[in-house]
Amino acid sequence: MRQQQIAVIGAGITGLTQALWLQRQGHQISLFERGSDRLDHHCSHVGAGMLAPYCELSEAETDIAHWGAAALTLWQRVVPTLARPVHMSCAGTLVVAHHQDRAGSNHLAERVDHAGFGEHQRWLQRDELRELEPELADRFAEGLYLAPEGEIDPRSLLPALVETLRQDGAMLHFATEVEDQASGQITVQGQRHAFDWVLDCRGLAAREQMPDLRGVRGEIMTLHTREVRLNRPIRMMHPRYPLYIVPRPNHRFVVGATSIESDSLRPATVRSALELLSAAYALHPALAEAEIVEMNTQCRPTFPDHLPRITQQDHLLRINGLYRHGYLLSPLLAETVATLIRDQRPPAEMARLWQPL
């Protein structure tokens, strides 16, 4: 296949994975990002990085689990090939609930079974739970274990993706706003530039062109303590939103996230901080002595059906609506677009994601 000149707009997880997959297919990538290369300004910076296709079934539909399971395999293949080390772990997820929230874990187990993934879950009684997570066994009599599931640390992944692109010859333009995009063409500082393909991965900034895209606000915090040891992400059943506590390198624990129908980026509220911290404390009282390292707010780019979408207008592709699954699903979307560009048609099994204009 002839090498194509491809412009990718946006260096969030969507744009970076699209760029990587296409670069590895032999194309010349030009990446345009209006923020700086610190990559601390966007939704992807704030995401928890959970790769939990089955746990997500408490809210999501079955396709998300199928796609997420396929994407998890892609991450496992790609991460070891990146230019820098990335923290990724696939030790499964443990779901625990206090008595009043137990219906939530039962509902999740039923959903997983009903969707045909029953072989990936197992109820654990206290002794088995103690083997997996010794520090939780005195607080919970049982847990639901889901595997294979995992998590990836955005703070090591995003710079590793950028560095890999840079080393392999991509042209990276940070602090560069794309003013307009069209089929095979972008405008930067009033100048038009031609490409074979343009990929619009601007997240919520694409709302003008995608009027049914909305923001779903999420607040999330990072704690630090040497007093707690968890071996894998813990999903705490919570009456209002899916809540994870994710152990990260250097004694950090990510606790999140809220899910609120709002596109406000105002700082996190006291109520949300109280809820997240109460959940953390209820999981493990030693977290009461942890330091609060960060508390962040961002809005997830979301379509009404909560599914991602690839919209094609000739040689302009808009890839958006990753909602709460940007980390979970982005490799699969990248693989889908790479197949389209290679074969001139999208893979049939991903037809549901496709929206020709």
Ligand SMILES: Cc1cc2nc3c(=O)[nH]c(=O)nc-3n(C[C@H](O)[C@H](O)[C@H](O)COP(=O)(O)OP(=O)(O)OC[C@H]3O[C@@H](n4cnc5c(N)ncnc54)[C@H](O)[C@@H]3O)c2cc1C
């Ligand atoms: C609190 C929270 C927790 C989450 N947890 C998880 C999780 O555990 N697992 C998971 O899979 N997902 C999670 N998500 C969801 C995930 O973070 C998002 O789906 C993902 O970050 C969306 O990525 P994106 O690249 O589409 O958008 P963004 O990250 O917003 O990137 C878009 C980029 O485009 C750039 N841009 C915009 N306009 C222009 C322009 N005109 N020119 C140049 N550049 C432009 C922006 O500056 C930005 O860098 C979470 C989200 C939140 C908020």
